[in-house]
Amino acid sequence: MAVSNIDNSAPIAQSCDIYMEEIRNHMEHMENETLPDLNKINSQPEITWFMRHYLLDFLVEAHQSFQLSPETLFLTVNLLDRYCSICIVPNSHYQLLGCVSLLIAAKYCDKKNIPTTKELETIYCSLYNKEMFKKMEWDVLNVLEWRVGNPTTECYLQIFLTEGFDKAEVEYIARYICEVALYHKQFVSTKPSVMARASVALAGFFFDHRDFPGLDYVENPTLLALLPYLYNISEVLKKKYYSYSFS
Structure with missing residues (x-):
């Protein structure tokens, strides 16, 4: 009995299209949910855009020094700005927030090249200790309701x-x-x-x-x-x- 040529690719292609549409919809939803609020950041009483420029310089250097993935840098800045869109950040804690944002992003994106708190303490000349990093990390995650990942x-x-x-x-x-x-x-x-x-x-x-x-x-x-x-x-x-x- 001859087996007819049946094209089984159509159902597979349709399934892929459905999944892709769901993925795109989810990405769009998460993109909107994790977008920083410029107006809220503008209202920070102690943080200025001038300060942010220098913090980003530091984060870019640290990111390069630890050989982290490109995605980690974008997620770091997203976490930083999202937190500043919700909470008032004292001037004295802004650098700590940036460093912890880098740490969280590295844990999420890099897995193998995660900087240790000891390394982070070193680059800050022991200005912040392990307990301060731990407390700030917990605070950031709670404020952001543990929504770390986003389509960067x-x-x-x-x-x-x-x-x-x-x-x-x-x-x-x-x-x-x-x-x-x-x-x-x-x-x-x-x-x-x-x-x-x-x-x-x-x-x-x-x-x-x-x-x-x-x-x-x-x-x-x-x-x-x-x-x-x-x-x-x-x-x-x-x-x-x-x-x-x-x-």
């Missing part, structure tokens, strides 16, 4: 890069643009998906890849708003990317 800008970068580009330099420049944006309050409440798509489109444009899927409907205000900041870069971030070379 790095997560969306990887999604959008697979849609149109396979060149390392485009990924490099896109991530660089996203990290530049971390420093500026204008982008604190910008959705990671919006930032990632604008950065990938802009990076592709720099390399004359103008056929990126979605370039026509990319959020133009975000893309245009990014341009001026690419000429006003943190020295720490500049140093981080200066030595990079394409193989």
Whole structure:
């Protein structure tokens, strides 16, 4: 008895489409749920954007020193800003909050390269002790209701890069643009998906890849708003990317 050719791929493809739709919906929901509030951060009585700039410099250096994943840096800043969107942070605890945000993000994203509290104490010249780190970590997790994970800008970068580009330099420049944006309050409440798509489109444009899927409907205000900041870069971030070379 001959076996007829039956295409079993259609049901599988439909199932995949359903799952992908559910995943996208969940990511969109979590993206909205974990977005920092610019106005709330603006109302901090002791914390200024000038202070935040220097804290981010420190976090970028610490992140690089511990050889953590790109996603960890974006999650670190998200945790920092979300906490500042909810609680008043004393000036004396702002650096501690940043350091603990890095620790939590590393535990969530890196697993193997998690810095120890001893290492964190060292980079702060023993300004904060183990108990202070532990107490702040517990406080951050409780305030954020243990919602640590979120679809970061790095997560969306990887999604959008697979849609149109396979060149390392485009990924490099896109991530660089996203990290530049971390420093500026204008982008604190910008959705990671919006930032990632604008950065990938802009990076592709720099390399004359103008056929990126979605370039026509990319959020133009975000893309245009990014341009001026690419000429006003943190020295720490500049140093981080200066030595990079394409193989």
